[in-house]
Amino acid sequence: MIGQRTDSLRQELRETTWLERKYHRNLAWNKNRPVLGEIIDNEFYTPEFVKTKAKELKKKSLSINEFQQLQNAFLQSKENISAFFSIDNILDALVRELSGNNPECQLAAASCCCNLALGNTKTCTALAKATVPYLLATSSSINFNLVDICIWTIGNLAAGSEKAFKILYAQDCSRILVSLLQRCDLVLLPSVIYAIMHFTYIGYKYIQDSEMIDVTRAIIQRYTHYLDPNMIWLLAILSSKSTCIEYILPLLPSLVEWLHVAVKTESSDVLYTTGVVWILGNIVSETSGEAANILLNNRQYSDGEMKLLLDKLLRHQHTHLRRETLWLIGNLYNHSIPQLGGRIRALIFGLSSLRMAAFSIGASF
Incomplete structure (x- = not known):
């Protein structure tokens, strides 16, 4: 990977x-x-x-x-x-x-x-x-x-x-x-x-x-x-490393919370933000669905807040961060649990920034 x-x-x-x-x-x-x-x-x-x-x-x-x-x-x-x-x-x-x-x-x-x-x-x-x-x-x-x-x-x-x-x-x-x-x-x-x-x-x-x-x-x-x-x-x-994921999984709630706050306030360090998105992109595809649920079905954040998070990440000025966000969305979209794939499809429906982000890095979506 x-x-x-x-x-x-x-x-x-x-x-x-x-x-x-x-x-x-x-x-x-x-x-x-x-x-x-x-x-x-x-x-x-x-x-x-x-x-x-x-x-x-x-x-x-x-x-x-x-x-x-x-x-x-x-x-x-x-x-x-x-x-x-x-x-x-x-x-x-x-x-x-x-x-x-x-x-x-x-x-x-x-x-x-x-x-x-x-x-x-x-x-x-x-x-x-x-x-x-x-x-x-x-x-x-x-x-x-x-x-x-x-x-x-x-x-x-x-x-x-x-x-x-x-x-x-x-x-x-x-x-x-x-x-x-x-x-x-x-x-x-x-x-x-x-x-x-x-x-x-x-x-x-x-x-x-x-x-x-x-x-x-x-x-x-x-x-x-x-x-x-x-x-x-x-x-x-x-x-x-797949062998390390189970040990990092307990940190996900705090990382998701940090990401929401940082993107909303636009006060985050781009290196830090990219690292967090990288972690999420790697872990959300784990087969139990626990990681994906922490991100997608978190009671702290409404669907609107989740869309806002994805939209801002997809429109970020740094190409590599847009690329990592697309990787995260792709892993959610293709999750082995069908309900989770459907959940992300519902969330990204109508996000104009999705195609724009894909086009900006030369990918198709």
């Missing part, structure tokens, strides 16, 4: 990942200024500057301010990332700092890794080969700042390279991330969810069903504590 509908997810993640990672890194820097030094937003760093600092790092540890300059440089351009990797054996020097005994340098080196993982597939793969054992080893650390950065780096690596994912997966990353998801402090939860979301998405065809179920159970346990687009997209990916 996911193989047929992954393009919209891939595109949305690509469009937002760089900005999201950069935003997260700036938040982390602001939080850790006593360690990492002040941020200099208007300073411009060239590839030549990066090469100079990298050569110095090969000989000895840098100051915290110099590490900070490198971190900023990696965020400014991918050319600066390439410049760093152009220095022979530079990752050995970075690992030396990451695995050393100086907590400040460890944290600074981890932050460099996090931003280097914003590079291309080749650099992400090389970085994973060198650093994954050390990144995973921090999961049991009591230094929350270090764990936070290393887990975020794992998410960046998984997002950036399928080969990096395979390296992570071979070193038991799935079990470690699930364990963190189950027990981590709330302050670490956003980073853990970010990492698992990208890890699960990239590794969808490799991760065993039993591991997917473990992730699903763990995320359901934390659902009430924290909710953001990354969690919704993780649930969306998991909902594409």
